Amino acid sequence: MPLPVLPQPALHLLSIEALLDGFATLRFTPVDLLQALLARMDRLDPLLNAVCERQDQNAMRAAQASTARWAAGTPQGRLDGIALLIKDNTDIAGWYTRNGSRALADAAPATRDASLVEKLRRAGAIFIGKTTLPELGSTPLTDSPLTGITRNPWNLELHAGGSSGGSTAGVAAGFAPAATGNDAAGSIRTPASFCGVVGFKPSHGLISGYPSIDPGGMAAEGPIARHVRDIALLLELMSEHEPREPFAWPHATPGFLPNIEDGVRGLRIAFSLDLGYAAHVDPHIARACQAAATLLEQAGATLVQASPDIGNPAPRYLDAWPVEVARAMASELPIEHQHLAGDFLLECQARARCTDALTYACAVEERNSVAKGLHDFLSDYDLLLTPTTMVAPFAIEHSMPPDWPAEVSMMWQPTTFPFNFSRQPALSIPCGLTPDGLPIGLQIIARFGRDDLVLRAARELEKRTSLSVFDTPAGLPAATQ
Template sequence: MPLSPSRQPALHLLSIEALLQGFASLQFTPVDLLQAVLARIERHEPGLNALCERQDQAALLAAQASSARWAAGQPMGRLDGIPILVKDNHDIQGWHTGNGSKALAGGPPLQHDSALVARLREAGAIFIAKTTLPELATTPLTDSPLTGITRNPWNLALHAGGSSGGSTAAVAAGFAPAATGNDAAGSIRTPASFCGVIGFKPSHGLVSASPSIDPGGLSAEGPIARHVRDIALLMELISRHEPGEPFAWPRPAEDFLGQIEDGVAGLRIAFSADLGHAAQVDPQIAASCLAAARLLQQAGATLVLASPDIGQPAANYLRAWPVEAASAVAQEIPAERQHLIGDFLQQCQAQARQLSALDYAAAIQERHQVAQQLHAFLTDYDLLLTPTAVVEPFAVERLLPPDWPETISAMWQPTTFPFNFSRQPALSMPCGLSAAGLPIGLQIVARFGRDQLVLRAARALEKLLPEGLFAEPCGLLDAPGR
């Protein structure tokens, strides 16, 4: 018999695995779950501003159909009845993709799903909303001309990070157990760190990017959730090879859950607080991340304090990125509507015109050199651990962290973007709280193709850290005065 509402668990906090078990045992239904997350949205979304399109009625019909399948013992897939949020640069058939831009708003409903959305649909996921992002996902703060500022559920006066800030803020707030994202410089990992959830950038090409536009080849698609095993489950579903996609990774389906409980005994792990080049790292963030690394050492791993020699790659990113942002504008936005883009992309277009083709080619070559150094470094180690964000979330009125060195003012994500150059798998997970009660994220990186090892280490650490970091990462959202 289903539980009475007064006896039901807090459904918005449960893992996908626990939700599926509840469906199977008829303890609660997909309709119960949908009503719970929609109640969370109604309570918190006006202040959070993490969602940009909702289809509640369609979601309710899908949840009712899923509930009937579970009652008959015939679920359609491994996510049947699970609500999923979709970043608004991933397409959903019948929905719109605004991509944070007034120039793309108001278009016709889409005819096809993005590839990873199609895989989630096949598994029975219910799409309840699109999530906010900066315009064309080109900045590290989720503040767009189309939707405005997305705020941090731990403190609404602070940024959620970007560009997947809508997805991470919404998952942290309990709007759904998982969301999609993509990451070209830390766009999954930085907001995951700011919002206290888990965000995974897989090895590039493992998850289909079709039909997204990625002029610099830096972006990877990945999942966001509150539990490591949920990340693994989602990866099993969305990492299927898509024939005909030129940069897809042709490999058999991966059993990400099969070895996830194997622990870290015998692994050789490097820890670097600054990745060898960060101008500054908040000391409490560095200390919290090192303490988390020491937990893995206590679990049987060998821990070495070491940093790769990658020089000062931030200047390279800042030099080349305007070209790639301007190229995205040219490919995504019709010429007659480009006057509608925001100031940042207008500036990128102006900067891009000042860079010669040879200058851009030299920047790409420098990226390859950084990638070679990172790949070489990880031949000596199984994993590399760093802080994800080297600063705490900061006020929404600011475009940069307080007191950030002006010489590198536009690149305050020094530990994340190099792994977009190298295309290696990298995950952010909460490992502690700052003195201000804000989440601190630890980044776990492995060699290219060893995505399963990243998740295995993350799962080992998840079991060693206080459960509250994962069960209620957005607890301050419900505090008096929030």
């Protein structure tokens, strides 16, 4: 179907703040926005495969109600009428949560909202799609037995990354101004880098995952968007205290927007290409990230080339991961349907059965040792910068970069997962393009609890970088731009 004529500027390119201003001044309505976004989804998702469930009629009813509230001057909350995508391992009442698994293909719809969905709903958000993920979010590429491969908007022959690949590809393609994701080893940051959007894994416990509980402490919920101020707004709303969450911060809701324009002057920032152990970074990525770090130095920060002393944490991570995937299978998949799980999950289950308790306990202890090293390192710096990924997006025919030295480590995203060990806030922001025109992400990390510094640095970089180049991914058909 042809795309409708949109009000100018094109609504799918606007930030949440700009959309809310348009609603308030009646220049356009939540119905206008929803129609534009659904039309893009109709046209582009058959190419991308980023969305696995839609409820267009319910969304339209919500948009019509929001439009009436804005017309009456009585908006409901800080997101009234804003359309969002939700990753399909997060419950929305009345929607399916299939988690990328054939074992959940016939499961009943969820009967209640997850905590973060409750908060976004109270703020007036409209949910327009569930996004694809690998089965149980267990791999860094979005390719599941149930929904297949999610493709990269910058080049449809390449991976979008994972596990929040549907969310990042959807935001990059203009299906919504923002989406939710979760991250246990880089699952927000890796696909954000691959798809040219901003993705934030906040300090763990800031956003509740309730009713899900992550006993290993590796996972965090977080927002994905095109604009840093939108990330901060969503984080404020999503981080409202959840009393039912056993691992939540006992905090009042933080305010991230009031100080987001404070810049980085006077901050002490470390820059590391490889975290001291992962010395296989693509040279184009290295140059782009170094240039982005220099921009923050020009903004008044002190920049130091330095790496933490954490050794190579990948082997122990790989010892523990099969056990934790098998644990997720046991809790998420009905036992009578576990035989329907994909090969990767079944292989993890088999490996877990062969892993003794001491091996797993040593892996967890190694995780804690790495966390201590990263906390110690960041006691000397306000921020740490690294490349988000060491490689550019690669072809969907491959399950890992074809030239990656697997004998060094099977972890081809070595700069992300250590900060799941340490639970520190880490954000990926676009900072350039490869010679092939593919996005490059810079990772910004802070001490635990200093999410505000991450957002300040990201906002400063956003203002000093021409990020408008990321508005129109080059892989999408020209007529849809």
